[in-house]
Amino acid sequence: MGADLSYVHPTANSPWGTYLSQVDRVVPYLGDLARWAETLKRPKRALIVDVPIEMDNGTIAHFEGFRVQHNMSRGPGKGGVRFHPDVTLEEVMALSAWMTVKTAAVNLPYGGAKGGIRVDPKKLSQKELEKITRRYTSEIGIIIGPHTDIPAPDVNTNAQIMAWMMDTYSMNIGGTATGVVTGKPLHLGGSLGRVKATGRGVFVTGREAARRLGLDLRGARIAVQGFGNVGSVAAELFVEAGAKIVSVQDHTGTIVNENGLDLKALIPLSRADGLVSFKGGDVIANEAFWDVACDILIPAALEGQITAERAKKTTAKLVLEGANGPTVPVADDILAERGVLVVPDVICNAGGVTVSYFEWVQDFSSFFWDEDEINVRLDRIMMNALNNIWDTADKHKITLRTATFAVACERILMARQERGLYP
Numbered sequence: 001m002g003a004d005l006s007y008v009h010p011t012a013n014s015p016w017g018t019y020l021s022q023v024d025r026v027v028p029y030l031g032d033l034a035r036w037a038e039t040l041k042r043p044k045r046a047l048i049v050d051v052p053i054e055m056d057n058g059t060i061a062h063f064e065g066f067r068v069q070h071n072m073s074r075g076p077g078k079g080g081v082r083f084h085p086d087v088t089l090e091e092v093m094a095l096s097a098w099m100t101v102k103t104a105a106v107n108l109p110y111g112g113a114k115g116g117i118r119v120d121p122k123k124l125s126q127k128e129l130e131k132i133t134r135r136y137t138s139e140i141g142i143i144i145g146p147h148t149d150i151p152a153p154d155v156n157t158n159a160q161i162m163a164w165m166m167d168t169y170s171m172n173i174g175g176t177a178t179g180v181v182t183g184k185p186l187h188l189g190g191s192l193g194r195v196k197a198t199g200r201g202v203f204v205t206g207r208e209a210a211r212r213l214g215l216d217l218r219g220a221r222i223a224v225q226g227f228g229n230v231g232s233v234a235a236e237l238f239v240e241a242g243a244k245i246v247s248v249q250d251h252t253g254t255i256v257n258e259n260g261l262d263l264k265a266l267i268p269l270s271r272a273d274g275l276v277s278f279k280g281g282d283v284i285a286n287e288a289f290w291d292v293a294c295d296i297l298i299p300a301a302l303e304g305q306i307t308a309e310r311a312k313k314t315t316a317k318l319v320l321e322g323a324n325g326p327t328v329p330v331a332d333d334i335l336a337e338r339g340v341l342v343v344p345d346v347i348c349n350a351g352g353v354t355v356s357y358f359e360w361v362q363d364f365s366s367f368f369w370d371e372d373e374i375n376v377r378l379d380r381i382m383m384n385a386l387n388n389i390w391d392t393a394d395k396h397k398i399t400l401r402t403a404t405f406a407v408a409c410e411r412i413l414m415a416r417q418e419r420g421l422y423p
């Protein structure tokens with residue numbers, strides 16, 4: 001695997017281990033740039049911060065926070081902030097590295113970064129959530145900024161949290177810096193289309209992949225794991241295109257309905273109480289989700305979900321990676337051997353960062369575009385990137401994942417080479 005960093009101990013299926021193995025697979029396609037490849041295996045900068053807050057009951061609680069800037073050869077760091085009890089430095093490193101690859105794959109002028117706090121936000125009051133967000137922002141304030149590193153929402157973070165981050169950073173510098181985060185509320189410099197952008201990108205790339213596979217979306221059966229921002233929006237767009245959602249899983253459980261779940265009823269309910277309170281489907285065991293007969297599988301929750309065992313049994317012909325890092329390397333090989341096409345995370349879910357880029361550009365110019373313009377530009381960028389990756393995959397007879405890494409890593413390492421090493 002290389003990169004003998006003393007502060008992480010990746011395993012074959014852990015997020016950083018998965019990422020390292022993806023880099024190893026692309027090296028043979030990098031030509032002379034391969035001499036720079038080690039740079040991809042080391043984060044440029046990793047910050048661990050203590051986030052102390054006074055809880056509503058008067059006690060003082062300490063939380064562990066991270067911000068990792070993996071690579072900034074092509075531009076400022078870009079990547080979300082995750083609030084989750086399982087967040088670790090290693091996970092944030094992998095997520096930041098996938099951002100480097102993703103921004104390069106769609107050719108945005110960014111590097112890759114990511115942040116997180118090890119906390120279960122569902123156990124915090126709104127006041128505590130605001131305090132933890134503000135203190136974390138202030139602690140990482142020494143390395144973020146509109147020209148250096150621009151956070152955004154990820155799992156369990158949203159526009160309100162971005163507003164608090166923007167305000168805290170702005171208070172600390174004595175001005176208003178809307179461009180320091182993206183995914184903000186509309187009236188604070190947010191962009192139309194941002195909330196739905198990632199799900200829309202999953203749909204646009206998935207529709208094109210289905211077309212190339214000869215898979216008709218009308219009547220296609222789709223199973224979705226993770227029914228938050230990404231999963232629910234992608235599901236809605238596929239239903240509009242004639243597909244049916246036959247199974248959905250979230251952190252509360254799994255439901256199934258082979259005739260198709262009624263999303264209009266399901267989505268508001270899942271946001272409030274989670275899926276299992278929904279009456280329009282049968283509750284099944286979580287592991288049975290991977291056996292549900294489907295044509296398309298959309299993992300849109302967390303990393304490491306598609307294991308070897310699950311890859312062997314899925315009936316899907318197409319996997320659309322809405323989540324980051326949902327497939328472990330050995331499962332990737334099994335899916336390829338079984339002829340299951342995987343549209344990898346680093347292109348499939350790049351719609352969010354693409355509209356984040358539009359938001360950042362609009363903030364700097366203080367001129368805002370309408371939603372049609374956003375969507376037309378988004379669709380164009382996603383389709384161009386996907387077609388380019390598909391040509392690379394065909395040329396070298398490699399998977400779409402390795403092809404995406406090949407296109408992206410060439411851009412990253414070319415920038416590295418042209419900039420040269422300082423001093």
Ligand code: NAD
Binds near residue numbers: 154227229300323
């Ligand atoms: P979210 O918080 O809106 O939703 C997460 C969903 O996953 C929820 O439905 C939750 O119930 C479910 N979930 C959590 N733990 C689970 C478990 N153990 N089993 C099954 N389901 C579980 O988050 P999101 O923004 O939709 O992000 C989902 C994934 O997409 C993450 O991997 C994230 O990194 C990735 N992603 C998000 C964006 C974005 O713009 N939001 C962009 C790119 C990639």
